Amino acid sequence: MSRELKALSMAAPGHALRHFWALEPSMHFLNHGSYGATPRHVLAAQHQWRERLERQPVRFMSDELPAALCSARARLAAFLSTQPERLGMVENATAGVNAVLRSIAWRAGDELVLADHAYLAVRHTVQHLAECHGLVVRRVQLEFPLSGQEAILEAYWSAITPRTRLVIVDHIFSTLAVQAPVAEIVAVCQPLGVRVLVDGAHAPGLLPLALDELGADWYVGNCHKWLLAPKGCAFLYASGAAAQDLHPAVISNFHDRGFPLEFDWQGTRDYSAWLAVTAALDFVEAFGAARYRQVLREQAAAAAALLCRHWAVELPAPPGMFSAMVTLPLPGDEAPTEENATRWHDKLWTQHRIEVPVLAFNQRLWVRISAQIYNELSDYEALARAVSASRSMQGT
Ligand SMILES: Cc1ncc(COP(=O)(O)O)c(C=O)c1O
Incomplete structure (x- = not known):
């Protein structure tokens, strides 16, 4: 195993691991789910x-x-x-x-x-x-x-x-x-x-x-x-x-x-x-395949709990049904249209450098967060604050 991968086996998850990826350092990347993100070692x-x-x-x-x-x-x-x-x-x-x-x-x-x-x-x-x-x-x-x-x-x-x-x-x-x-x-x-x-x-x-x-x-x-x-x-x-x-x-x-x-x-x-x-x-086995699954699950659960608290919304399914992604209601009662979902997505990206999918289905707007070992709770705090701030500016 290379020295780099050995270091991974002992590393704690968080932004310190971002150098393993080519991801833009200034953003909050909360959408590993759509296309993944490939580590430099694999590239x-x-x-x-x-x-x-x-x-x-x-x-x-x-x-x-x-x-x-x-x-x-x-x-x-x-x-x-x-x-x-x-x-x-x-x-x-x-x-x-x-x-x-x-x-x-x-x-x-x-x-x-x-x-x-x-x-x-x-x-x-x-x-x-x-x-x-x-x-x-x-x-x-x-x-x-x-x-x-x-x-x-x-x-x-x-x-x-x-x-x-x-x-x-x-x-x-x-x-x-x-x-x-x-x-x-x-x-x-x-x-x-x-x-x-x-x-x-x-x-x-x-x-x-x-x-x-x-x-x-x-x-x-x-x-x-x-x-x-x-x-x-x-x-x-x-x-x-x-x-x-x-x-x-x-x-x-x-x-x-x-x-x-x-x-x-x-x-x-x-x-x-x-x-x-x-x-x-x-790469995954150097981190530990079982540890990887557990860390992602726990991180997603902690992030979802933080957002639910901050936005005063409920988890839409029992926690055990989610793994590294969680879909949560976007607070407020905006119409669940594709236009509104796209507007929210674009606003979060352009104004806050947060990449996260916003979806419109089953009569409301939703946000689907992803957790990856390069994320930490501060990424989700940024999302919590960005949504709350946008809503108070809209007066909703
Ligand atoms: C459940 C499910 N099926 C199929 C796909 C399609 O994957 P791909 O674009 O790699 O073919 C996706 C993509 O996110 C998915 O979430």
Whole structure:
């Protein structure tokens, strides 16, 4: 382990760790959730892979790449408690979801269940396929505030019918920031012969994953969010039977050579993000993977408590449902329009150098905070003060 990573293993979270990232020092970056932020150490590893390729591109692609991919895949598989042959390489969660949805031999009238809070790209893909194949989409409507995970389970349960072929469930909902009871949903679906695709875009690094044990048919995860890999590093897990007839959305040279090999070649592309996943794992493991999860969870909980106190608002779900992100009501009663959400977001950034998403849904405006080891409570205090000051200037 390098001296730099050794130092990380003993370091306390906070602004002192910001030099590990290239993030602008003067801002309060409270949105790790949207695109992640990759440490310099991992970017350097990615750069080295690119240089290695460019020294002799033909030899790299034919001789070095297969073995390098194999070892990156094996390392990631061990981290996710699965086997390498169950992990297909994709560039992002959207590509993984598209691969699954476009590989299923749909019949007109088949039903597909997904939440109204599923990620926009997933909803669009589902809608597109529903129009192409005559599918019925059953929307799971989730209340927010939420009483607990049982409410999510019940909402899914009541959307399943004898015609359901697939259930899509988010492991962590992007808007709500809460964790869904995916193991329980899989357990309900399996005896009915209903297949389950888990959209775990936010889960790798944040939740302790044991993919084989979970038993979902397919699981899509981003490594470029909480696992700190470079952008363009994601995986599609397929259980044994679910790997049959599974093709990437881009059909290419390895077509019909089986999963996951077929995913390894989707036309010439940049493999450096995927190959640098080992450097990202080194980084997280140097900090301590379990410690990392715990620190983020505790920091997010402390930040949420601070904001709730300051704004006199309530946490919209039991604390245990959140991990490193928490969605909180923005104080006040402004109309929940996209324009108001954008105005708040832009004001926080331009006037206060705070990057945080403001969302409009379920009849109000919300703020979704993220916690990362480069944050400290003063970042959230800045947000608390900025919102209160803006509101008192508006006279609300
Ligand atoms: C739940 C969920 N699914 C899918 C995605 C899409 O991820 P990507 O843009 O990496 O494909 C996101 C992105 O934030 C997400 O939150």
